[in-house]
Amino acid sequence: MPSDTPQPDFVLVRPQMGENIGAAARAMWNFGLDRMRLVVPRDGWPNSSAVAMASGAGRVLDEARLMGDVAEAVADCHYVMATTARARGLTKPVLSPERAMQVAAERIAAGEKVAVLFGPERAGLENEDVSKANAIINVPVNPAFPSLNLAQCVLLTGYEWRRAQGGITPERVDMARADWAEQIEVEKLAEHYETRLEDAGFFFPEHKAQGMRTNLRNMWSRMPLTRADVQMLHGVLRQMVRWKERGD
Amino acid sequence: MPSDTPQPDFVLVRPQMGENIGAAARAMWNFGLDRMRLVVPRDGWPNSSAVAMASGAGRVLDEARLMGDVAEAVADCHYVMATTARARGLTKPVLSPERAMQVAAERIAAGEKVAVLFGPERAGLENEDVSKANAIINVPVNPAFPSLNLAQCVLLTGYEWRRAQGGITPERVDMARADWAEQIEVEKLAEHYETRLEDAGFFFPEHKAQGMRTNLRNMWSRMPLTRADVQMLHGVLRQMVRWKERGD
Numbered sequence: 001m002p003s004d005t006p007q008p009d010f011v012l013v014r015p016q017m018g019e020n021i022g023a024a025a026r027a028m029w030n031f032g033l034d035r036m037r038l039v040v041p042r043d044g045w046p047n048s049s050a051v052a053m054a055s056g057a058g059r060v061l062d063e064a065r066l067m068g069d070v071a072e073a074v075a076d077c078h079y080v081m082a083t084t085a086r087a088r089g090l091t092k093p094v095l096s097p098e099r100a101m102q103v104a105a106e107r108i109a110a111g112e113k114v115a116v117l118f119g120p121e122r123a124g125l126e127n128e129d130v131s132k133a134n135a136i137i138n139v140p141v142n143p144a145f146p147s148l149n150l151a152q153c154v155l156l157t158g159y160e161w162r163r164a165q166g167g168i169t170p171e172r173v174d175m176a177r178a179d180w181a182e183q184i185e186v187e188k189l190a191e192h193y194e195t196r197l198e199d200a201g202f203f204f205p206e207h208k209a210q211g212m213r214t215n216l217r218n219m220w221s222r223m224p225l226t227r228a229d230v231q232m233l234h235g236v237l238r239q240m241v242r243w244k245e246r247g248d
Numbered sequence: 249m250p251s252d253t254p255q256p257d258f259v260l261v262r263p264q265m266g267e268n269i270g271a272a273a274r275a276m277w278n279f280g281l282d283r284m285r286l287v288v289p290r291d292g293w294p295n296s297s298a299v300a301m302a303s304g305a306g307r308v309l310d311e312a313r314l315m316g317d318v319a320e321a322v323a324d325c326h327y328v329m330a331t332t333a334r335a336r337g338l339t340k341p342v343l344s345p346e347r348a349m350q351v352a353a354e355r356i357a358a359g360e361k362v363a364v365l366f367g368p369e370r371a372g373l374e375n376e377d378v379s380k381a382n383a384i385i386n387v388p389v390n391p392a393f394p395s396l397n398l399a400q401c402v403l404l405t406g407y408e409w410r411r412a413q414g415g416i417t418p419e420r421v422d423m424a425r426a427d428w429a430e431q432i433e434v435e436k437l438a439e440h441y442e443t444r445l446e447d448a449g450f451f452f453p454e455h456k457a458q459g460m461r462t463n464l465r466n467m468w469s470r471m472p473l474t475r476a477d478v479q480m481l482h483g484v485l486r487q488m489v490r491w492k493e494r495g496d
Contacts, residue, residue: 027400032390056393091474098411140410142280145304152275152403159404162388163346197484200491215480223471232463236445240485243448244492 003034008104008114008161010154011037011073013129016121018043022053022061023151024118029057031158036064037073037115070117070129075184078112079104080221082133083153084125085146092222093135100137101160112180116157121150131218132183181225189230190220196237251282256352256362256409258402259285259321261377264369266291270301270309271399272366277305279406284312285321285363318365318377326360327352330381331401332373333394341383348385349408364405369398429478437478438468444485 010028015021021041028036038045045066054061067073074080081100095103104114117133119125130136139148139156148156181189194213203209223229258276263269269289276284286293293314302309315321322328329348343351352362365381367373378384387396387404396404429437442461451457473481 026393026395029393030389030395030400032392056395091476139407141278144280145274145277147274147278147304152278152400155400155403156407159387159407193484197487200487202484202487212480215476216484219477219480228463229467232460232467236441236450236464237488239445239448239450240488240492244488244495247492247495 005032005034006108007033007035008101008108008116009035009037009077010157011039011067011070011115011117012041012150013039013070013073013117013125014042014120015118015150016042018047018049018051019053020121020150021047021050022055022057024154025050025054025057025060025064027151027155028158029060030155031162033158033161034060034063036060037067038064039067039070039073041066042120070132071184071187074115074117074132075182075187076113077115077183078180079107079114079135080117080133080183081114081135081137082117082119082125082130083137083139083157084119084130085138085141085148092130092133092218094138095135097137097139097157097160098163100135101157101164103135104161105164113182115183118150118153127214128217131214132187132221134221179227181227181230183221185227185230186220186225189225189233190217192234192237193220196241253280253282254356255281255283256349256356256364257283257285257325258405259287259315259318259363259365260289260398261287261318261321261365261373262290262368263366263398264290266295266297266299267301268369268398269295269298270303270305272402273298273302273305273308273312275399275403276406277308278403279410281406281409282308282311284308285315286312287315287318287321289314290368318380322363322365322380324361325363327355327362327383328365328381329362329383329385330365330367330373330378331385331387331405332367332378333386333389333396340378340381342386343383345385345387345405345408346411348383349405349412351383352409353412366398366401366405427475429473429475433475433478434468434473437473437481438465440482440485441468444489 010033012021012024015038021038025036028034041047050061051058081095107114116137117125117129119129137157139153141148193216197203203212258281260269260272263286269286273284276282289295298309299306355362364385365373365377367377385405387401389396441464445451451460
């Protein structure tokens with residue numbers, strides 16, 4: 001079992017080298033973090049190179065949860081942040097690592113589950129991955145040399161997590177009692193809209209369809225949706241379909 | 249020549265592996281630091297493994313100054329800080345990386361030269377090295393797993409240097425670039441949905457209709473909508489109506 005200490009889950013998305021997974025585990029455990037999720041590591045799992053590199057932080061790997069895709073990896077989370085060097089045109093709040101871990105600490109203290117996504121070594125996260133996040137974490141590196149590797153990005157985020165543990169008040173300012181939707185609920189909402197809009201011929205013309213889908217998903221994940229909002233938005237769509245089917 | 253940008257000098261004391269010197273150079277240059285001093289690197293200097301690892305940060309190595317001992321390395325400095333995991337009974341101020349780089353920034357702004365000492369990979373700095381420093385920098389790691397390597401320690405210190413420059417706002421809402429919808433546009437969106445959902449028979453039963461309308465309006469007004477979001481949401485609704493009217 002991972003520790004009971006409240007903390008964010010760090011999600012390594014399609015990591016390539018086992019050594020880097022091990023180095024990320026070490027970086028996490030340096031700052032007391034031991035909840036890792038792995039989305040389809042390239043070389044399979046378990047991975048002996050990861051274990052060799054992790055050495056004293058092997059427990060992080062022992063407890064790592066293997067996931068089939070990013071959606072599954074964040075399904076039970078209320079708030080998701082994506083580390084990326086470039087915002088790439090997606091409209092989302094961009095947080096410094098410091099601010100991001102303050103937000104994470106506040107939300108976790110309020111009982112939410114928080115996940116942080118880290119992309120594969122070379123390419124980083126795809127836009128489609130980032131579109132599933134509520135906010136972006138951007139490390140303020142030298143623009144002439146932005147070359148943080150996976151474990152370094154994990155390290156800086158973990159360091160800020162640890163720093164955020166000092167003097168954080170548990171209550172959140174806005175809507176502390178709101179019943180926020182979990183990520184799986186937002187995902188299902190996005191799917192519901194995507195499916196019905198597909199039927200309705202919304203994603204047209206063909207060469208724009210993928211971009212339109214990404215924009216729509218990005219919008220849902222960026223919205224501060226409560227459970228009630230999600231239910232209402234399902235209801236809106238269902239009613240439109242019923243209306244169509246009535247044909248009145 | 250190293251850059252003119254005021255900055256501390258990072259002093260690697262008796263580093264062992266060339267790869268780690270290269271990784272430290274990369275870590276420095278990520279945060280715009282390019283003044284390295286090397287105290288008797290174990291495998292001599294220059295070192296091809298260091299160069300290979302540094303890749304894009306090779307200029308940091310090209311300009312690195314080779315020193316015969318720690319005393320020589322800090323001879324021209326006004327203020328010296330030593331990174332170490334343990335204070336080991338030396339009576340000296342112990343600073344967090346954040347505080348240390350604030351102090352460094354203040355002193356450098358006042359015209360002083362500041363150096364930061366980093367110890368060799370395994371053993372860290374000797375007491376004799378630490379005794380030459382004015383203060384100790386201690387990274388707040390997990391006491392059960394204090395395993396930062398050389399480049400990671402350089403990375404965190406460089407990161408705090410960059411943060412101390414003040415250019416980094418805790419939350420950069422990239423939404424300066426976002427084209428937010430005006431209130432009138434959100435209002436028209438709410439009306440559009442309300443009208444169409446009225447036609448579709450959404451507000452039912454009658455005694456709940458007013459509450460449902462209010463909830464829906466409240467949701468739209470609470471969402472951080474851009475102009476593009478508003479247009480997309482109009483498009484979603486229009487397409488559902490077209491679908492209904494096609495009756496396919």
